[in-house]
Amino acid sequence: MLTPLDAWICSKIAPSVTGAPNEPLTRSRLEDYQLGRLRATVEHARSHSPFYQRQLAGIVDTGLRSLEDISALPFTTPADILAHDLRFLCVSQGEIERVVTLCSSGTTNAAKRLHFTRQELELTVDFFHHGMTTLVAPGERVLILMPGELPGSVGDLLLQGLERLGAQGILHGIVRDESAAIHQIIVEEIDCLVGLPVQLLGLVRHADAATIPPGRIKSVLLSADHVPAAIVREIERAWGCPVFNHYGMTEMGLGGAVDCRARNGGHLREADLYVEIIDPVSGRPLPDGEPGEVVFTTLTRVGMPLIRYRSGDLSRFIPQPCPCGTVLKRLARVTGRLAGRLQLASGGRLGMAELDEALFPLPGLLNFRAAVTVEHNRDCLQVSLLSRAGASAGLCRAVRAALEGIPVLRQAVAGDYLRIAPPVVMTDSNWQSSSSIKRTLHDYREKKKC
Ligand SMILES: [Zn+2]
Structure with missing residues (x-):
């Protein structure tokens, strides 16, 4: 068995859809279930959450006739949670079992809080249980x-x-x-x-x-x-x-998608999440296969449901069938975050993903930090390296060459829009491990201009 997830999801949705309990999972059964859950989630949120009462107030008809109708509803953003987390709650705070606080990566010290009931934590344990049987x-x-x-x-x-x-x-x-x-x-x-x-x-x-x-x-x-x-x-x-990928964020309930043994895309937890890929600029849903921003709606959360939450992560659905035969949608490896991509003076965009793929193959490199500053009206890319003891001599040259090989940087250097500063090698003691914190590309240009 290449993936345990189809059978697991089939058993989870069986009580909610027509047909015999042992009927295999099909796309249409799953989508019938998802449509029912989307309707229930929207009604539940609108009736019990002060945030969604207001957010959905101007919408006369929230009755969904098809899955696509969800696109008529407004997005929920990280800023909404940051500003109003308690207004999202559909239950009393006494029914909340766990509150996860996420520090914002922005310039403020504000923190985003996600609230989960005991039953919602149980759903995640259940996903981890079945997902882990893959490996x-x-x-x-x-x-x-x-x-x-x-x-x-x-x-x-x-x-x-x-x-x-x-x-x-x-x-x-x-x-x-x-x-x-x-x-x-x-x-x-x-x-x-x-x-x-x-x-x-x-x-x-x-x-x-x-x-x-x-x-x-x-x-x-x-x-x-x-x-x-x-x-x-x-x-x-x-x-x-074999190395498997798990994709998830706290807002999803910690778990989101996991590879099957074919290791060709994350199989989504579709009984608990309805996932869309949207154009991050226009907000319109994109056809399967096109890259865009991951947006999801929770299907089984009663404490703090989220409707069309913008994850900020960039990915796409993989339209080709998986060798495991799953009917679940598969998410391609996330290629970075929208917020982490910097606009360079050359017009190109740079994100951590490009830097990761160029630098991590270099032997001896353990981690790095990167920042863009401004210097004589040009961008300046500064990279600090954490390297294995004794590996630093050739590493700086190799890092520089790898950076110059990234097309967006090569073009910026050629047009004299950007200088790549000599990489700085740091030792373990002055690195101050930040490995539990999200790795981001820092933009210090505004500060320098002031
Ligand atoms: Zn598969």
Whole structure:
């Protein structure tokens, strides 16, 4: 079985759709279910959430006749949650089990808060349980390199999901000491690792990685909004095991989509989420296959439902059938975030994804930071590197060459719109690990102009 998700979703939607419970999942059964859930979600939000009462007040008819009708409803944005999180609630605060606070990456210190009921956390545990059977067998041991101390945190929910499938989850948390994590992998005979892409790259490229017995690690799950293909290739090459992607954000209820064994696109959690890809400028839904912004509506959340939430992530649906035969929609690897893409003086746009794919293949590079400043009316790209001990000598030259190979940067340099500053190599001690924080391309140009 290449994916367990179709059977799982089939069993979840069976009580809500016509047909025999053991009837296989089809696209039309799933869409019947989604239409019913969309109608229910819109009505529930409009009746119980002060935010949506107001947001939907001007819309005379919210009765959806088809899935496409959802496009008549307004978007919900991260700024809406930032400003009014409590006005989204459809239940009393006493019914909220967990509040997740997300720090904004903007210039303010404002934080976005997401509220979940116990039942909603249960839905995520259920997704993790079934999703993880793609890559973990009962009896196997999984080291979780993500935060998990707090009840309801991603690590905690994953531990619960793994327990249900008969695997043993072991919480390590964010990696602060690679040697200690590698030691734990060996001593505890870990079969599978779950973590953030740059953190896993740090393990693969650590000197102690050679002490991990060949074949010890059987699978890796990388979870992030953007998983660089260069890091996937590096882990697969070093450890000879398949690397799976998980895409999710807190607003989705932490889990969103996971690869099947064909590892060709994330299979969406479609019983809980209705996902659209829209043109980020016009806001219009795009046909399957065209790249745009991921927008989703929650289908099973009663505490803080979200209608047409703009994720800011860039991806596309993969229209071709998956070798696993799934009827679920598949999301291509997220290629970056809208907000993180900077407009250069040359007119081109640069995002972390381009930098990631160009720089992470370079041996010895563990992480980097990048910022654009202004210098004599030109853009200036500054990159700081975290490198493996002893790897810095040739690395700066290689980084520079890799940066000059990125088309948008090459054009900007050729037109004298941009200078690439000599990369700065940092050591572990002055790096101040920011690995748990979203990696972004910083824009310091406005500040310098003032
Ligand atoms: Zn598949």
